[in-house]
Amino acid sequence: KDTTVAFVGLGHMGGPMAANLVKAGVTVLGFDVVPAALEAAAQAGVTVMPTAAEAAAQADIVLTMLPSGTHVIAAYEDSLNGTRGILRAAKKDSILLDCSTISVDEARTAAELAHAAGHRAADAPVSGGVVGAEAGTLAFMVGGPEDVYADVLPILEVMGKRIVHCGGNGLGQAAKVCNNMILAISQIAVAEAFVLGEGLGLSHQALFDVASNASGQCWALTTNCPVPGPVPSSPANRDYQPGFAGALMAKDLGLALAAIEATGTAAELGRHAEEIYRRFRDEDGGAGRDFSGVITTIRERSGA
Numbered sequence: 001k002d003t004t005v006a007f008v009g010l011g012h013m014g015g016p017m018a019a020n021l022v023k024a025g026v027t028v029l030g031f032d033v034v035p036a037a038l039e040a041a042a043q044a045g046v047t048v049m050p051t052a053a054e055a056a057a058q059a060d061i062v063l064t065m066l067p068s069g070t071h072v073i074a075a076y077e078d079s080l081n082g083t084r085g086i087l088r089a090a091k092k093d094s095i096l097l098d099c100s101t102i103s104v105d106e107a108r109t110a111a112e113l114a115h116a117a118g119h120r121a122a123d124a125p126v127s128g129g130v131v132g133a134e135a136g137t138l139a140f141m142v143g144g145p146e147d148v149y150a151d152v153l154p155i156l157e158v159m160g161k162r163i164v165h166c167g168g169n170g171l172g173q174a175a176k177v178c179n180n181m182i183l184a185i186s187q188i189a190v191a192e193a194f195v196l197g198e199g200l201g202l203s204h205q206a207l208f209d210v211a212s213n214a215s216g217q218c219w220a221l222t223t224n225c226p227v228p229g230p231v232p233s234s235p236a237n238r239d240y241q242p243g244f245a246g247a248l249m250a251k252d253l254g255l256a257l258a259a260i261e262a263t264g265t266a267a268e269l270g271r272h273a274e275e276i277y278r279r280f281r282d283e284d285g286g287a288g289r290d291f292s293g294v295i296t297t298i299r300e301r302s303g304a
């Protein structure tokens with residue numbers, strides 16, 4: 001592929017994603033503010049650049065994989081390491097492709113900034129975690145115009161497996177936030193059911209055997225089962241090592257809450273889930289544990 005990609009943000013996700021692009025023959029110009037991330041990227045064949053602006057100036061696609069929307073807009077706008085931001089540095093008609101998880105409103109702002117500076121833009125948040133990033137099996141949820149989608153699809157296919165065009169700018173983030181809200185609520189529901197079963201004298205295996213073949217069936221039960229035993233690969237079997245850390249789930253639910261409030265949606269369980277995972281992260285030691293570990297706090301609060 002003769003596309004040149006500027007890759008800004010070479011962390012847990014961005015590092016392996018950039019490495020997969022290199023393996024597929026894409027020229028990758030990488031930048032990160034952390035020297036260790038740059039060193040690892042260089043080992044993987046990424047051409048390390050001194051600033052994001054210098055990477056962007058030579059690229060067809062500027063991909064950002066940063067912690068939050070504030071970071072993305074800061075990298076776009078200006079004064080990154082005292083140099084010009086991506087908006088001013090990138091070539092006209094280049095595509096600014098943000099793969100970070102940020103709010104729908106921030107994604108729309110980022111796209112407006114890109115358009116005003118003469119660029120094209122799409123949001124393409126991912127799911128699949130570090131494992132999916134390494135294996136090149138991420139799911140991408142894309143928001144942006146049809147032509148931009150068509151032009152980014154070949155590089156997304158290198159890094160991912162399931163790619164869905166969800167609509168215009170911001171709607172990739174919308175799909176991500178809605179999916180994660182389902183996941184967050186269903187993981188709590190499954191955990192509450194196991195703790196209730198414990199109180200009633202029902203074994204984990206019996207509840208699993210019934211619910212996994214009945215209408216209670218869901219990913220939170222059959223893949224991420226919050227008790228050890230029924231699903232040997234689930235984080236519960238390794239003391240809730242992530243997996244998907246509580247800190248990330250709490251972050252994503254913060255974005256869901258922002259969307260719930262912006263739209264005035266009567267999402268009572270979504271709001272409550274945000275509160276539960278925020279408490280799990282801040283008060284119950286859950287920041288670095290898999291989010292299915294929320295079951296331990298439900299059990300403790302039950303006095304069991």
Ligand code: NAD
Pocket residue numbers: 008009010011012013014031032033034037052065066067068071074075080099100101102126127128129130244248251
């Ligand atoms: P990370 O913190 O490991 O990586 C972010 C990188 O961005 C870091 O290396 C940091 O140094 C760099 N950075 C920060 N500001 C920068 C700047 N101005 N210029 C250049 N680089 C800068 O985070 P991550 O786990 O790779 O996650 C990245 C994004 O992907 C987040 O939005 C996260 O919510 C999302 N995400 C993460 C996972 C996961 O499992 N880790 C899964 C899905 C989505």
